[in-house]
Amino acid sequence: MRAVQITEFGGPEVLKVSEVDAPAAGDGQVLITVDRAGINYADTHQVENSYLSRTELPLVPGGEVVGRTADGRRVVALVGSGGYAQQAVAAAPYAWDVPEGVSDGDALALVLQGTTAWHLLRTSTHLQPGETVLVHAGAGGVGSLAIQLAKLWGAGRVIATASTEEKRRQTVDLGADAAIDGTADGLKDRILAANDGKPVDIVLEMVGGRTFDASFEALGRFGRLVVFGAASREAAQPVDPRGLMVGSKTIAGFWLADCFKQPALLGDPLKELFDLTVAGRLHPVVGGEYALSEVAKAHEDMRARRTVGKLLLDPTR
Structure with a gap:
């Protein structure tokens, strides 16, 4: 073959x-x-x-x-x-x-990126209604679904980053309340400005390096940052554990492979994602x-x- x-x-x-x-x-x-x-x-x-x-x-x-x-x-x-x-x-x-009403492309978007977005918001950061969510690479596979799920599940404000103006428009079309340039230089200031000067509650981070650094600095009291990738292939600055105490902040990691030993950790979210797609509420x-x-x-x-x-x-x- x-x-x-x-x-x-x-x-x-x-x-x-x-x-x-x-x-x-x-x-x-x-x-x-x-x-x-x-x-x-x-x-x-x-x-x-x-x-x-x-x-x-x-x-x-x-x-x-x-x-x-x-x-x-x-x-x-x-x-x-x-x-x-x-x-x-x-x-x-x-x-x-795969149920009727879910295309091949939909199914492939949901089985890995969709279940990742589900766990980032539900399992890793425990999104609560009204919270502000920052989604890096909002036009990407995980990001485009995370924006929609965050809005469906009651996020008060969703901010997306993307590398071009066209991609930023696409994230707004998906439901983001604001979209900003994801370039590391000046990123913290752009995040805060997009949230009316306030730090954010949740960050979904998959870039690494200086993007991680700026995102952590923009995290608010009881804020949660979850790392699920390192697209920049750059290392972030070390985090002093004492720096987590001020503001009671959390840094988590997520790798979908850690769900593989329990099929229900994938199958249950996937069924929910399929149902949302068939109902026209989620658009991969x-x-x-x-x-x-x-x-x-x-x-x-x-x-x-x-x-x-x-x-x-x-x-x-």
Whole structure:
């Protein structure tokens, strides 16, 4: 079968389409004929071996797929790796039926980025009605869903960051009350200005480096900042634990992989997200679709911040 396989670590240039053996489903697994695979920013880290978990070569990247099982079920599944291919194998508990009214792109946006946004707001920061939420990369896969969920769940004010004016307009269209430039220089002042001079209650942070520093400085009393990525590939300044005491602030981390041992931690949020989508209350953003042969361009576009929402890979092309 055709698949994207890497045999050395690096940037987008190491992503090559190859002929590889088709996978076989073992006990407790399902074989899926892939209609579309999801592309995630985490994939760029996996390809260069800079992710939280180390990668062994050769590797077929791709953590989630939507397609058909041998018995005709239409499912979306988390596969860990192997998604950039015409066929993939998933553990049965991590392949969920996709309801009518949820497109392939919707399903792929929700299964990983949607459940991440759900846990960031529900599990990690315990959003309360009326609180102010700062969402970094608001036009991205997680951010575009987090903005909508925060508003649905009663946030008093949602502030989004984005790298261009067009993306900032898109976050406002999604429900953000204010959108600001996410550039690190002067970021704290822009955050406070967007919140009428007041610090924020919650920050969803996936950039790292100076963006983390500025976001922490803009955090208010009893504020919670949750880290779920490090897109800048830069280290933040060390945080003195005593600095958490003044203002009773919390810094948390979230990695969806920590939910994998309990399928309900994914399946229950996913069902809620599916229901909201079918009801027309949640609108996943599908930002583009690439042929399998264009996978390097997809990674280049993502790393250059030229994309929005969820990116899809078509293994038939």
